[in-house]
Amino acid sequence: MSDRRVLVNLRGLLTPDPARTWAVDRIPDAVLALEGDRVAWMGPAADLPVAWADAPQVDGGGAWVTPGFVDPHTHLLFGGNRSGEFNRRLQGATYQEIAAEGGGIRETVRATRGATVEELVAVGETRLRAFRERGVVHLECKTGYGLELESESRLTAAYAELQRRGWSLDVTLLPAHDLAPEFRGDAEANARAVAEDWLPELVRRHPGVGRFCDVFVETGVYTADQGRRVLEAGKRLGLIPRVHADELSWTGGAELAAELGAASADHLMFCSDAGMKAMAAADVTPVLLPGTTLFLGMRDWAPARKMIEAGCRVALATDFNPGSCPCLDPLTILRLGCLQLRMTFEEAFTALTLHPARSLRRDDLGHLHPGARAEVLLWDVEDMLELVYWVGEAYRPRFLS
Numbered sequence: 001m002s003d004r005r006v007l008v009n010l011r012g013l014l015t016p017d018p019a020r021t022w023a024v025d026r027i028p029d030a031v032l033a034l035e036g037d038r039v040a041w042m043g044p045a046a047d048l049p050v051a052w053a054d055a056p057q058v059d060g061g062g063a064w065v066t067p068g069f070v071d072p073h074t075h076l077l078f079g080g081n082r083s084g085e086f087n088r089r090l091q092g093a094t095y096q097e098i099a100a101e102g103g104g105i106r107e108t109v110r111a112t113r114g115a116t117v118e119e120l121v122a123v124g125e126t127r128l129r130a131f132r133e134r135g136v137v138h139l140e141c142k143t144g145y146g147l148e149l150e151s152e153s154r155l156t157a158a159y160a161e162l163q164r165r166g167w168s169l170d171v172t173l174l175p176a177h178d179l180a181p182e183f184r185g186d187a188e189a190n191a192r193a194v195a196e197d198w199l200p201e202l203v204r205r206h207p208g209v210g211r212f213c214d215v216f217v218e219t220g221v222y223t224a225d226q227g228r229r230v231l232e233a234g235k236r237l238g239l240i241p242r243v244h245a246d247e248l249s250w251t252g253g254a255e256l257a258a259e260l261g262a263a264s265a266d267h268l269m270f271c272s273d274a275g276m277k278a279m280a281a282a283d284v285t286p287v288l289l290p291g292t293t294l295f296l297g298m299r300d301w302a303p304a305r306k307m308i309e310a311g312c313r314v315a316l317a318t319d320f321n322p323g324s325c326p327c328l329d330p331l332t333i334l335r336l337g338c339l340q341l342r343m344t345f346e347e348a349f350t351a352l353t354l355h356p357a358r359s360l361r362r363d364d365l366g367h368l369h370p371g372a373r374a375e376v377l378l379w380d381v382e383d384m385l386e387l388v389y390w391v392g393e394a395y396r397p398r399f400l401s
Contacts, residue, residue, distance in 0.1 A: 004040075006052055007032040007376070007400065010060040013042060014384050015067055015368040016354035021313065024346040026384075032065055032368065032376065034400075039372045063378035063398065066349075067368050068137030069330040072356035073266050073287050073317035076127055076141040076169075077120050077155050080111030082322045089297070096220075096248075105145070105178050108322050112145035112155070120158035127320070128167050130328045135397045137375040138168040138357070138365055140242075140317075142214060144177030149198050156202055160209045170360050172212040172242055173202055176230050178221055191215075191226040195233035203237045211361075212263065213239040217246075217253040224252040231260050240361070246270045247292075258282035264315070264359045269293060269300045271307070280311035285359035288351075289319035290336035291327045304341035315355040316341075316348060331387055331395060338388050345385055376400040 013030035017023040025042075033041035033052050041049060085098050085107070098104045112120075131139060141159055146152035152175045159171045176194045183190040199213060213234030217227040231241040241260050245253020247267035254275025257265035265271075265279060266287040279286055288302040307314050316337050319325040327333070330352055337348035357366030364373045377397035381387065387395055 004033075004035050004052070004055045006048065006055045006057050007034065007060050007065065008045065008057045009062055010045075011062050011064050011382070012384075013065045013368065014349070015042070016350040016366065018354060018363070018367050018369060022308075022347060022350060024350060030065065034374045034376075037374050038364075039368050039370055039374055041370060042368050058400065060378055061380070061398075063380050064384050065368070066377050066379065066384070066397075067353050067366055067372065068375040068377050069135045069352050070356040070360065070362070070366050071131065071136050071139045071317050071320075071330065072264065072285075072315055072359050073289060073319050074139050074141050075144060075319070075321035076139065077124050077143070077158055078108050078112050078145040078322050079115035079119070079123075080108060080322070081326070082107055085323070104323055106181060108145050109147050109151075109178075109181070113148070113151045115154070117154050117157050117161070120155065121161045124158060124162050125165070125167075127328065128162065128169075131320075133396060134329055134331065135377050136330055138170075138360070138362065140170045140172055140212070140356075140360055142172040142174040142177070144174035144214075147175065147178060147180040148182065149175075149201060152198060152202060153205055156206045156209055160206055163209070170212065170362075171210045172214050173199060173210040173234070173239065174214040174216075175199065175202070176215040176222060176227070177244075178216060187222055187226055191222055191230055195230045199230070199233055199237060199239070203239070210239060212242050213237075214242045214244060216244040217251050217256060218244065219249045219251060224256045227253070227256055228260065231256075231262070235260070242266065246272075246275065254279055254284075254286070257284045263361065266317070266319075267292070268302045268307075269298065271303065273306070273310075276303075276307050276310040276312060279307075283313075285315050285355060286312050287315045287317050287356070287359060288337075288341060289317055289325065290340055291325040291333055292319045293340070294336060295325045295327070301340050304337070304343050308343075308347065313355045313358065314343075314347070314351050315359055316351040317356060335388050335391055339391075345388055348388075349384075374400065
């Protein structure tokens with residue numbers, strides 16, 4: 001196939017505009033000109049530049065074309081699953097009660113510590129293929145189910161192998177995901193080990209693999225002060241901060257993210273008004289995870305509407321993980337964004353494409369304007385709103401080959 005080609009016979013094109021906050025371009029009867037793996041031009045078919053008149057054409061089959069989804073918060077690699085505890089929660093046990101009994105994340109830690117790098121890579125590819133089939137073209141993927149150096153190192157090595165195999169992903173080092181059993185609840189000592197020993201050693205062993213670092217700032221886990229020390233240690237190692245913040249209670253996580261210039265603060269169901277304003281001023285992306293709220297049966301949805309009004313560029317993510325959101329489907333998150341977070345379709349779509357890409361410092365993803373990577377989805381629908389309107393429909397996009 002020629003290096004230059006034009007995607008034609010499209011019902012329309014829908015893309016966020018990176019030059020205008022929250023703006024979405026909806027172009028009927030569009031064409032998309034591609035050069036190599038980049039977008040060269042987009043617009044109405046009648047306006048295609050003369051220079052592209054003789055370029056080979058690719059038939060879009062009357063579909064809508066959009067950029068691929070970007071998922072900025074996943075826990076892709078872990079061993080085992082926690083389907084057993086799900087029924088306990090249906091019978092009334094809380095997430096916190098199960099964790100206090102040694103279940104929850106500790107169950108996943110035990111299974112993950114027993115997994116080899118090869119096993120983690122194999123299960124990771126299975127999950128990445130599932131994400132890809134649903135239109136996710138790039139993911140942020142965290143460590144965090146090892147909670148000790150050697151297991152965290154195996155997780156990082158597995159991510160490095162997935163990157164080597166060509167999967168498009170960013171790695172976040174999260175050894176401060178919870179308190180390690182060996183520290184017997186001593187968060188101060190655990191945070192010190194992460195900051196002074198584990199993060200430096202992970203970066204030394206796996207240079208260039210991790211781009212971000214993260215910490216769970218929450219009641220019963222790490223305080224804002226402890227989280228600050230972990231993230232500042234990561235910054236000294238060249239890692240960009242992200243923060244698990246204000247998920248189960250207000251802990252000042254959003255304010256901490258703003259103070260440190262973090263790329264994102266994630267969860268935020270209990271974010272304060274001051275935290276929203278601070279994130280907007282510091283250009284921190286709030287990453288909201290409504291699938292987690294749904295799966296845990298919580299009533300407190302993240303205040304997306306207030307964040308948007310405060311000037312935040314909100315993003316949405318699956319939070320794929322074994323305990324609080326085993327969800328691989330971006331359309332479920334898109335629907336929850338509209339139906340529960342009170343976002344418009346255009347806002348929720350932008351929050352699954354452009355804004356997560358920006359939070360990952362990937363300016364060439366999440367849109368189809370010139371210079372963007374040609375990560376193109378084709379949707380066989382009459383109108384893009386059908387993706388939300390038909391709530392139970394399992395739409396799957398086609399990919400431009």
